[in-house]
Amino acid sequence: MSKTRVETKINGEQMEFLCEPQQSMLDVLRDTLGLTGTKEGCATGDCGACSVMLDGRLICSCLMLAVESNGRQLTTIEGISRGETLHPIQQKFLQHAALQCGICTPGFVVAAKALLDENPNPTEEEIRYHLAGNLCRCTGYDKIIRAVQDAAQTLRGEAS
């Protein structure tokens, strides 16, 4: 099967790659482009470890074909921090000990950013339902929710 050439912007950087038509975006990110921050937990869209943003919309990259990214923009975990500085969501995850093993953390950070981009003042229930697509087996979600609440407050410019 011959490969398709794809041009896409990932974390603001223009990229091009060759892939087979049936390859998922997740596989290409990890195996072709070396962007291993996005994780595979299930490859069936149930765990959210592969969360990325496609043109600003939160998706599971395991459910997207790599060829679909042609001409579009992707944000992965590698694009959340800016240069030397962590994003407030990342800082709050650290402060609140909202990670234990850390495998789900990239997915949660991307998902939380997608939420707060759209809804800067979510209730606890809204946060829980928005993040229901991201599985965590270590934390019981408590400290993750608190970290997102605190990050939301910081991003709104309020003292925390």
Next chain:
Amino acid sequence: MAKVFFPDHLMQLTAGVRELEVHAESFRDLVAKLEQLYPGISKLLIGKVAVAIDGDIIHDPFLDPVGPDSEVYFLHRIEGG
């Protein structure tokens, strides 16, 4: 004299004796004394059991000291998950 307690599966070798007083300086010494009383028991003890000496559980005991008033319990080895 240290008091030694046998779990049920070892009582098959001690002819039903559950509790015994033994003078021993270390676990190795204790096992040697028990082997004299119950030939064959040392094979089931060295490298096969954990032991609680005065409440402290030791995994793979050997040189660990046994005191004159110690209580010694043999346990199945449990690691965890």
Next chain:
Amino acid sequence: MSEARDYKVIGTRVVRPDGVDKVTGRANFGADFSLPGMLYGKVLRSPHAHARIKKIDTAAAAKIEGVYAIVTGADFPKVGHEEITGGEGAGDFADLATNVMARDKVVYHGHAVAAVAAQTSAIADAALAAIKIDYERLAPVMDLDTAMADNATLIDERLFTAGLPEKATKPSNVAAYMEFKRGDIAQGFAEADVVVEGTYRTPTVHQGYIEPHACVASINQGGQATIWCCTQGHFDVRSMTSKVLGMNVADIRVIPSEIGGGFGGKTTIYLEPVAMVLSKKSGRPVKITMTRDEVFRASGPASATKCKIKIGAKKDGTFTAMSAWLAYEAGGYKGSSMAPGAMCVFAPYVVPHFLIQGYDVLVNKPKVAAYRAPGAPQSMYACESLIDDLARQLKIDPIDLRLKNAVSAGSQAAYGPKYNAVGFKECLEAAKKHPNYTKKLGPNEGRGLAAGFWFNAGMQSSAEVHINENGTVTVVEGSPDIGGSRASMALMAAEELGVPYERVRVVVADTENAGYNNVTGGSRVTFATGMAVIQAAGDIITQCKQRAAATWGIEADLVDWKDGQAIPKPGVNADVKPLTLAQIAANSGRTGGPLLGRASLNARGAGPGFSINMADVRVDPETGKVDVLRFTAIQDAGKAIHPAYVEGQMQGGAAQGIGWALNEEYIYDSNGVMQNAGFLDYRMPVASDLPMIDTQIIEVPNPSHPYGVRGVGEVPIVAPLAAVANAVRAATGIRIPDLPLSPPRVLAALEAAKA
């Protein structure tokens, strides 16, 4: 050993040293590693739950372009029977080897039968599809009742039940029988005013770690190999792989990646020997990762069980007798968690007479592996549910009933020795005082309470402390960091040395540059590896005192170490300024060489942990759905080195226990094929299923640890099962003894009660 003291850094909520890489995606987990020239390996798995392998034909697969190696059981050496040391289910190396790659028989759907290494995963898949295997199908044995029945189909025709009072004469699916006794059980029940009993079932469940198993193996033509893998114990990967392949441990280097969850499921090996043999045959590095489907079907879930409990008590609540009949499914090979389950079931209580009978049972399911306090959730679910019913029958508050019978220092544990200081009563008292115990409940709502326990392990750890030339500290240890343990190691080193936390770095080293370490598991790392770090820091202090003494021209025993500095002891006549760690380090070349401290130990005195959990639920009478409204976890941690990570263990274990109680189970069809091998239908709790989980850390110091530490990682999963079940009982008035309490089961029970 531990005394009350004011800690400088212990107990503070520092940011973990490995955190930035984890929130930015830079940290490397098992599947994130690649090598030049690497091939992709895939495993062919049995389509049958129980079958003999008659013939394997790989000729067509070998012809496919891009296939570099194919292996089957014939490529693996025969391994003799030898007990696997330190396991909670006495496993056998011969069984481990055949679990990794089947030889003449498959004993569960998904059992590995062959593997290939190819240029791409797609080619590997095509090669698997081209392998032809002739099977002789056998009847699958899919549950312990069927397995234990007379004339059951035998899974291993050479297996005779070990541990029976009279030697077994016929082979059986029951691999082992165990008995634990105290007193006279008949007399104990005769003395009771009230006797209650119940039979409880729990399903096969999975640890549910989000990261699937993954490894890269590379062996050179000289037989020296490196394995990169996610694991809870890289020294165990080395020793187990060497046993399975007949190799010298010195020829295998295992480098642990960061690990995306384990909970006990990553304390054994599945892929590593397969990747090694493929690497050997192809002459290239080989990477194998499990899909989620494979993780469910072919790693090591936790035992399904049937537990029959009987309790006798006086009218005032004093227990007179307890009995337990416990049958645990081991999977296709012997070695369930029945023994620890039996040792834990009555552990929180003073029981004058008891009889515990345990059965380790083979079924055609994947061989079980450890899952957080292995064995205890199942047996204690049963006992704590029955105690709840007893409390109701005696009209005694469930906390008071437990207080009346609770163990404390000097009590004889049901598993044998006397307890040293333990915190069960303190947890009960705290529960009684907790505001959540008296919060108002609405219609269809109920509150349930239960106790949890785990021994916590000690075992072997090694650590080195290196002082860098600027006085900063590098701790080198060998315990993979599952939950933030690097932070705790840094806190302990900083505390001992008297330096700020920020001056300490922690490295998790591999099998070639760390001293030997037992597994990260068993709630042992903060306790045992921590103790090694403390002792290695103490070694540094001894050396620093010597260097300072030499610098000052006085005897070393006249030097003290305080707040990160060497100072002369009070009263010593020496007109000298204190020497900081940085100063001593800068000068170390002139005073004897680099400062390197080391310690290795077989830690004794791990302190048992107790907990009390309370759950408030609402049950929807129309759908049977159970919502958890409130959850409170109270646990004795001895001393919380990093309180946020202790809370994290309590909350994470609670979530797993809640999932075990309410939704999680392996569902099989009549052919023994799992029907729900994915996260959609193997339903673990998500963020919208749970409330905030309230925690209270109790600190009854463990007298055998310098800071009083008790392991905390495993206790949290034990109590939630019965806490939730007891809450459902309170909300509905009905005891549903079989887990999970999923909507169909609850609804059926509600409707049956109405009829």
